[in-house]
Amino acid sequence: MNPCQDNKALKLMVQEALPHGKNGKVADYIPALSFANPTTLSLAIFDSEGTCAAAGDISEKFTLQSISKVIALALALMDRGEEGVFSRVGMEPTGDPFNSIIKLETHSPSKPLNPMINAGALAVTSLINGNTIDEKLGRLLAFVHELSGNTSISYNSEVSESEFKTADLNRSLAYFLKQHHVLTGNVEHVLELYTKQCAIEVDCQDLARIAFVIANEGKHVESARQIIPLHIARILKTFMVTCGMYNASGEFAIRVGVPAKSGVSGGIMACIPHGVGIGIYGPALDDKGNSIAGMKLLESLAQRYQLSIF
Numbered sequence: 347m348n349p350c351q352d353n354k355a356l357k358l359m360v361q362e363a364l365p366h367g368k369n370g371k372v373a374d375y376i377p378a379l380s381f382a383n384p385t386t387l388s389l390a391i392f393d394s395e396g397t398c399a400a401a402g403d404i405s406e407k408f409t410l411q412s413i414s415k416v417i418a419l420a421l422a423l424m425d426r427g428e429e430g431v432f433s434r435v436g437m438e439p440t441g442d443p444f445n446s447i448i449k450l451e452t453h454s455p456s457k458p459l460n461p462m463i464n465a466g467a468l469a470v471t472s473l474i475n476g477n478t479i480d481e482k483l484g485r486l487l488a489f490v491h492e493l494s495g496n497t498s499i500s501y502n503s504e505v506s507e508s509e510f511k512t513a514d515l516n517r518s519l520a521y522f523l524k525q526h527h528v529l530t531g532n533v534e535h536v537l538e539l540y541t542k543q544c545a546i547e548v549d550c551q552d553l554a555r556i557a558f559v560i561a562n563e564g565k566h567v568e569s570a571r572q573i574i575p576l577h578i579a580r581i582l583k584t585f586m587v588t589c590g591m592y593n594a595s596g597e598f599a600i601r602v603g604v605p606a607k608s609g610v611s612g613g614i615m616a617c618i619p620h621g622v623g624i625g626i627y628g629p630a631l632d633d634k635g636n637s638i639a640g641m642k643l644l645e646s647l648a649q650r651y652q653l654s655i656f
């Protein structure tokens with residue numbers, strides 16, 4: 347696997363975007379995330395030639411958080427099929443914050459509107475095959491290893507424990523879903539798996555490689571192996587466009603126009619059809635939970651390289 351090469355043009359773009367982070371704040375509702383350095387920004391871009399260009403400190407690691415929802419959805423769809431997953435979770439954007447409970451009660455039936463909000467992601471995580479939490483997590487990690495080509499990726503237990511102890515809102519969502527038979531099984535087990543899934547730790551280069559596979563119709567560049575079936579890769583990208591940036595997805599589609607998924611750690615994964623994967627890390631967030639400098643950087647990249655799919 348070729349390591350990413352520093353790129354001068356990208357470095358300039360990172361330097362330009364970085365000051366925008368000053369207007370943001372690192373997430374602290376998960377206490378372990380509050381230690382992140384708000385003045386950092388890094389970028390890796392992996393393309394169909396198998397080359398990777400980078401800028402910023404790409405060795406910095408961060409947890410996937412909501413970006414993991416895309417990966418868990420892929421695995422659940424491979425495990426259960428579309429009917430098995432979409433009987434429990436819908437396909438529509440909400441316009442509400444990612445952890446909102448409101449539409450679960452006002453919508454009938456009370457299944458979560460999509461897999462990118464927390465309620466939908468909890469339902470999806472509960473569908474991953476395996477007899478024990480360890481087995482399910484092991485399958486998820488093996489899948490991440492395959493997508494990224496990096497078998498050393500694991501989860502950060504300090505972050506997962508910090509989230510598990512404080513996840514009362516997600517706990518409420520999950521118990522609500524259990525009451526309405528959307529989620530079956532032990533809620534605490536689902537939360538344990540979900541918080542470990544969110545705490546899977548990567549760097550920008552790993553994220554760019556994962557993004558590439560999704561962008562490239564589910565295929566690896568080196569081996570051309572189909573890791574994710576084509577129709578599932580399309581579903582993932584479509585959800586990323588309609589719901590990937592939470593309740594900022596509409597504005598992001600206009601300003602940037604690429605399938606992307608953010609996480610509250612400050613990561614953004616962007617998948618440019620049909621074969622560029624982008625990984626970004628910038629932990630200062632806006633009030634919707636998206637990386638401010640990261641979004642600015644994607645906007646400049648999209649303008650400069652005409653990336654918008656629209």
Ligand SMILES: NC(=O)CC[C@H](N)C(=O)O
Pocket residue numbers: 410411412413444445464509516541544608609610611635
């Ligand atoms: N938006 C996010 O990244 C949310 C993920 C986080 N683990 C949570 O459930 O709150």
